[in-house]
Amino acid sequence: MVRTYSTMLELGTAAPHFSLPDVVSGKTITLEDFSTCRALLVMFICRHCPYVKHIQSELSRLGTDYNDSGLGIVAISSNDAEAYPADSPESLKEFALEEKLNFPICYDQDQSVARRYEAACTPDFFLFDANKRLVYRGQLDDSRPSSEIPVTGADLRNAIDAVLCGSPCASEQKPSLGCNIKWKQS
Numbered sequence: 001m002v003r004t005y006s007t008m009l010e011l012g013t014a015a016p017h018f019s020l021p022d023v024v025s026g027k028t029i030t031l032e033d034f035s036t037c038r039a040l041l042v043m044f045i046c047r048h049c050p051y052v053k054h055i056q057s058e059l060s061r062l063g064t065d066y067n068d069s070g071l072g073i074v075a076i077s078s079n080d081a082e083a084y085p086a087d088s089p090e091s092l093k094e095f096a097l098e099e100k101l102n103f104p105i106c107y108d109q110d111q112s113v114a115r116r117y118e119a120a121c122t123p124d125f126f127l128f129d130a131n132k133r134l135v136y137r138g139q140l141d142d143s144r145p146s147s148e149i150p151v152t153g154a155d156l157r158n159a160i161d162a163v164l165c166g167s168p169c170a171s172e173q174k175p176s177l178g179c180n181i182k183w184k185q186s
Contacts, residue, residue: 004121004180008137008173015040015132016116020076020106023089024096029074029104031132038070039163040132041156044114044124044181045105046079047095048086051178052122054145056099058153059123062160063102069164073103078114079122079182081107087182114181121178127159127169135163138173 019030034040045052045059052059063073079087089107096105108114117126127136136159143149159169 002180003177006124006137006176007118007120008175009118009134011134013134015128018113020108020113022104023093023107029106034072037072038130039160040072040128042126043075044078044119044122045075046077046087046122047091048084049122049179050145055123055140055151058151060099060101062153066160067102071160071164075103075105076108076113078108078111080184084182111184119181121176121180123178124176125156127163129163136169136173139176
């Protein structure tokens with residue numbers, strides 16, 4: 001595990017296109033599927049990372065709490081599944097069903113989507129407004145494994161609530177911290 005901070009992609013960046021298979025339904029999920037959403041949350045996650053395990057219940061709560069709010073949510077796993085079998089599509093499907101996630105988890109096999117988003121770690125969060133412009137990138141909250149700070153999702157929830165209310169997100173945003181994305185060796 002290499003502790004890695006998110007790259008903090010420039011605010012205002014247009015959401016990069018993606019077209020990826022959902023590991024549960026097999027359906028192809030694209031950026032255009034979220035065209036009518038008031039906001040879009042793109043999360044880069046995986047199954048094996050202790051940082052994601054630490055917050056996995058909160059990911060499920062986010063899906064439930066914002067289900068009818070106009071927020072679209074998609075999770076993407078870009079890790080090399082050959083080197084990390086726990087992050088394979090089959091394992092991710094088990095994870096999604098165990099956690100009762102109500103949003104798609106997509107598998108980025110060639111890692112091109114992670115590169116377009118400049119995703120660096122798991123978890124890595126990107127929140128876009130209705131025009132699909134980046135308004136928040138950073139941490140879920142201040143909790144980390146073994147920190148004894150409760151997982152609340154406060155930073156991300158505040159940003160989501162602001163966007164859904166038509167208000168600007170806080171200008172001071174803390175980078176996410178997690179395991180580095182497991183890039184394929186070329």
